[in-house]
Amino acid sequence: METQINDVNIQIATVNGTGSQSANLILMRSIFNMGVPVAAKNLFPSNIAGLPTWYTIRAHHKGYQSNQQALDMLVVMNPNTVYDDIRGLRSGGILIYDTDMKIDHALREDLINYGVPFSTLVNQATDNVKLKKKVINMLYVGVIAELLNIEDAAIQQAVRKQFGSKASVVDLNAGAIQVGRDWAAANLKKVDPFVLESIPGATDNKILIEGNTAAALGALMGGCTFLSWYPITPSSSVCESLIGYFNRFRVKPDGQVNFAAIQAEDEIAAIGMVLGAGWAGARAMTATSGPGISLMAELAGYGYYTEIPGVIFNIQRMGPSTGLPTRTSQGDLSFTYGLSHGDTEHLVLLPASMQECYEMGAQAFDLAERFQTPVFVLSDLDLGMNTWMSDPFDYPEQTDLDRGKVLDAAALEQVADYGRYADVDGDGIPYRTLPGTHSDKAPYFTRGSGHDAKARYSEKSSDWKTGIDRLKRKFDTARAHVPAPVIHVGNGAVDFAMLAFGSTDAAMEEALDLLKDRGLEPDYMRLRALPCHEMVEEFISAHARIYVVEQNRDGQMCRLLSAEYPALAPRLRPVLHYDGTFVDAIGISQAILSHEAIKEPVHA
Structure with a gap:
């Protein structure tokens, strides 16, 4: 069996509200701390507690940040989903399960099965009954650490990062991880090929951050002093983070406050306050998601027609209606672009990375004041609430604001x-x-x-x-x-090209590598804003076929481009992903090969 180094996709299936998030973050950060690029995706329910949640950690030597559907390792801690979870694991994958669940009859012969008595083993970690439900999660961190050879120092650093100065909490959780690791070392015979090894320099000068936090930092650096908002998943953490930054950086030594943050009674009031503050000269913003955008329609048109600056962050989720509040989507594009009745058009920024969530979070305020209009920053749940690896941000000592x-x-x-x-x-x-x-x-x-x-x-x-x-x-x-759009230039040997925007870009990067392995190197354009830059028409005109990859059912970007350039519309072909899961490179690659009538499958 050939060893597979620094290429493993791990999923933990647990119950929402059981404290597994801390364990998952510690595991993810431990891998990052030892110098292996990592990305994390959290698929969680919209209720407070009790329903299933799946946390996926992908470690890859090339630094891929996109989702991968096929799992290499699955930890099942939720008895209510254990059978479906096991059925979904690819052949040859690793299953880590609690032997106290008594699920031997459901084990598959084509899997590598590691049984661990988690429910019994937790008694060695703590005798506090209330804490056992949470501490038990640290045991699988230790088991995985032993199987994948994660360094102890990296784990200790991650535990301290998670729990800060709470020495007793640090000791309890670090001890539980060690209990799991020691048990695995003594009782599990490793028969799988996966191992992690430090890659010198791979994560040096990198950060781990969520897009909503990055956007809040950008708003702060963009001169925002007024926030009005109404809580809604998945946008709330934009506002919560910004309020935290306000309290750190918008309060003078004498205690004078240089900001206003107001939780409004609804989204209508929130955008109304933004426009009032923008009219008065403040740099003002709100953040919401699809249902909130629906409520803001009339006042968005008012801001457009009366020419009042303001910034609205739309962290998209699955609609229509209440939809799936904790699933990602790019389904608000058309609606946001023309939000309001009558002839209305808005400036829309389309960040695709943590760097752009930060940069566009600031740039939106300059554009709003320069063009005296509401500006929308269209992010999504994947960008906003998942943890991404990024280069650190540039914090200028003094920012020159473009007041227009x-x-x-x-x-x-x-x-x-x-x-x-x-x-x-x-x-x-x-x-x-x-x-x-x-x-x-x-x-x-x-x-x-x-x-x-x-x-x-x-x-x-x-x-x-x-x-x-x-x-x-x-x-x-x-x-x-x-x-302006960003263009990746291929080798000129194919007559088709690809186009995408927003969070789809992470999967596009890997999809281009997969296509290259098949001898296909198309050009690729990533749109970063609406209205379209003149480069867009030039790009479409230069290719016989353009595959527009987006995360909605109706091909909204494809339709917008077709309306913008009707003579070029026959060249545009939608490639769509809209089930609420995170888009993946293999799915994109296989769709392109299918359209191009190339029948052999693509494998990661």
């Missing part, structure tokens, strides 16, 4: 005839004033009803068309200012 076209009293003195909605420069972007500006020219009436270039009420068709056409012109100006 703002006229102060001195500037107004140089203006002969100020009109709030006049297109002075021909780019569709008017000049604005802020409340409190000491000039008779500064005040204007902000109204969502028809108005002319001077913000006066008007129902004249000519005024309406002039205003709507100017907004379109402003939107077109933004094409050159939103983040």
Whole structure:
């Protein structure tokens, strides 16, 4: 049996609310600490406790961050799902199970079965009855550590990271891990090929972080001082993290607070407060998910038409309706892009990594003020709530904020005839004033009803068309200012290309490697924003077929691109993933091969 080094996919099947998350994070961080690139995916229920949860840790020497459907190792700790879990394990995989569950009749001969008396063994870790339910999870950390050769020092570092200065808690959990490790060393004969070995430099200067935390850091660095929100999965941790950063970095030594954070009564109130703060000159934001976006539609249109800056983070989940609150999706793209009734278009940023969650979290505020409009940052549950490995972020000592076209009293003195909605420069972007500006020219009436270039009420068709056409012109100006697409250039030997956006990019990176192994090296474009940059049309025009890979049922990006470039629409082919699970490279690769009539399967 050939040893398989630094390439293993581990899943732990447990019950939500039993404390397994701490054990899983310790296991994941232990692998990272010993220098092996790692990624984690958490599939959890939307209730508080009691239902099944599956946590997957992928360690791979190439640093792949995407999901992999096939499991190499499965730990079953949930008696309610144990039979389905075992049936789903690939042939040749490792099964670690609690012998006290009495499931010998369900074991498969084509698996490597390691039975461990977890329920009995936990008595060696603690005699506290209340703690046993949680401490038992640390035992499988120790068993896996022994089987995969995870270094003790890496584990100790991870335990201290998880529990901080709580010495007694650190000792209890580290001791439980050691109990599991010692038992495995004495009682299990290793017959599987998997082992982990330190890779010098592979995780040096890397961080582990969730996208919602990265987005909150970006908002902080982008100058955000106002947050209004209503809790909803999976966006709540954006706001919770930002409030934590506010309290650390927006409070002066004398105790003066330089921020406002308000939990609103609903999402309608939340975006209303954002627009009020943005109108007053603050950098303001909210965060929500699909159901909240639905409620925000009318005020999003108000912000678009009255030209008030604000930032809305949409951490997408599976819809429609309540849907699957803890499953990921890219299904809000079309709705968000044109959110509101009438002719409405919004700037939409599409981060694909922790770095971009951070960078676009800051950039959104510049764009909102430069173009005087609500800006949406479209993330998803996979990016937002899972742990990703990333390069550390750049924290500039001083940030130059782009406030856009703002006229102060001195500037107004140089203006002969100020009109709030006049297109002075021909780019569709008017000049604005802020409340409190000491000039008779500064005040204007902000109204969502028809108005002319001077913000006066008007129902004249000519005024309406002039205003709507100017907004379109402003939107077109933004094409050159939103983040440009990123292009991976293939070898030019195939006439098709691939296009994706957002969290799909992690699977695309691996899918391109799998296709390369088959002799196919297509070009690949990753969209980073809407409206589309001019590079997008050029890219589509250069290829006979474009496979648009996205995580929704209706091929929403494919439809948007078809509407944007109707002459090129026949070249666009959707490749879709929409069951709520995390998209994987093999599924993408096999879909491309099927479309290209190449029948041999792809294996990781």
